[in-house]
Amino acid sequence: MSASPFLRNQWYVAAVPSEVATAKPLRRTICNEPIVLFRGEDGIVGALTDRCPHRMAPLSSGEVNGDTMQCGYHGIRFNRDGSCAHVPGDLPAPRNFRARSFPVVEKHGFIFLWMGDKAADPALIPDFHENDDPAWASVPGYLHIACNYELMVDNILDLTHVVFVHKTTLAGGGVTETPLQVEVEGDRIVAKRIMHNVDTAPIYRAARGLNGKIDRWQMFEYQPPMYVRIVLGAREAGSDTPIGEPVHVVLNSFTPETDKSIHYFWTTARPWAIDDPKVSQLYREMIDLAFAEDAAIVAQQQVYLDTAPPGAGFVNFPFDRAGQSARRIVRRLLDEEAAEGARTAAE
Numbered sequence: 349m350s351a352s353p354f355l356r357n358q359w360y361v362a363a364v365p366s367e368v369a370t371a372k373p374l375r376r377t378i379c380n381e382p383i384v385l386f387r388g389e390d391g392i393v394g395a396l397t398d399r400c401p402h403r404m405a406p407l408s409s410g411e412v413n414g415d416t417m418q419c420g421y422h423g424i425r426f427n428r429d430g431s432c433a434h435v436p437g438d439l440p441a442p443r444n445f446r447a448r449s450f451p452v453v454e455k456h457g458f459i460f461l462w463m464g465d466k467a468a469d470p471a472l473i474p475d476f477h478e479n480d481d482p483a484w485a486s487v488p489g490y491l492h493i494a495c496n497y498e499l500m501v502d503n504i505l506d507l508t509h510v511v512f513v514h515k516t517t518l519a520g521g522g523v524t525e526t527p528l529q530v531e532v533e534g535d536r537i538v539a540k541r542i543m544h545n546v547d548t549a550p551i552y553r554a555a556r557g558l559n560g561k562i563d564r565w566q567m568f569e570y571q572p573p574m575y576v577r578i579v580l581g582a583r584e585a586g587s588d589t590p591i592g593e594p595v596h597v598v599l600n601s602f603t604p605e606t607d608k609s610i611h612y613f614w615t616t617a618r619p620w621a622i623d624d625p626k627v628s629q630l631y632r633e634m635i636d637l638a639f640a641e642d643a644a645i646v647a648q649q650q651v652y653l654d655t656a657p658p659g660a661g662f663v664n665f666p667f668d669r670a671g672q673s674a675r676r677i678v679r680r681l682l683d684e685e686a687a688e689g690a691r692t693a694a695e
């Protein structure tokens with residue numbers, strides 16, 4: 349079994365571009381590691397360990413100087429690749445004196461950071477294109493939640509909870525009665541729940557004027573370690589809108605901060621009324637409320653997990669299957685990474 353709680357050779361959403369838009373660096377802990385993100389004068393973002401290799405002060409206490417990060421303690425500067433750019437007094441730097449650097453990619457309106465030692469694999473960046481696609485209107489948000497990231501993966505992959513947790517926004521008929529169909533395809537999971545002729549949901553009443561019976565769909569794609577893309581839709585019951593057509597998508601990234609806290613980056617995006625700020629406002633209010641409800645319950649869940657008696661564990665029902673499968677995929681990948689690390693160390 350692997351000892352590390354986090355997959356390393358993966359991308360994690362570290363920030364949104366506007367957070368790293370100025371000369372001011374951003375300090376953010378990701379997978380228990382303090383990291384400083386900064387944007388050089390050339391507009392390119394860099395990410396370094398925030399622990400200065402000189403005396404371990406936070407680099408982020410300093411400032412961006414040209415395209416380098418200047419430590420706030422003694423002013424040593426580092427390039428984006430971690431090499432030393434300047435020591436005050438023009439002193440020579442010892443060989444191998446460098447900060448750890450992390451590959452960074454800005455894509456889909458997010459800053460993705462690669463945590464591992466293996467070469468960064470761009471193919472593993474999730475397809476969250478709707479977040480910055482001009483054909484879609486996106487409403488993004490961020491929540492800091494006091495829970496392990498897997499609790500939120502469980503939460504989002506099992507939307508039966510909408511009926512009980514999100515009574516005024518996402519609830520509606522047919523959810524608990526309709527089984528979730530789950531398929532595991534390698535490291536990915538696809539799941540769906542399609543409901544026919546059920547009571548409408550407050551969000552569809554407010555956003556789409558669907559007041560009577562509806563057909564409704566929830567379609568999920570999970571990608572390790574913690575990405576979930578959801579297509580949600582509804583139509584007047586029996587009408588001819590194709591099942592699976594999105595009313596909106598929800599793009600979820602549960603970046604671990606520590607073992608027991610996350611940076612939750614979310615976006616809802618819709619391909620209709622894209623210039624209507626009133627619709628965006630409606631989404632913002634409803635999703636802010638709903639996700640705050642999730643945050644409250646999972647933070648309490650984490651507290652009870654931490655104080656549970658020895659031997660206590662989870663019990664699984666069919667509606668837990670997608671979350672359970674995600675946990676299994678992460679365990680397997682963690683074991684693979686640990687085995688690979690052990691092989692490399694032995695070479």
Ligand code: FES
Pocket residue numbers: 400401402403404405419420421422423424
């Ligand atoms: S601790 Fe960073 S320059 Fe001295």
Ligand SMILES: [Fe+2]
Pocket residue numbers: 503509510513514638639642
């Ligand atoms: Fe929820």
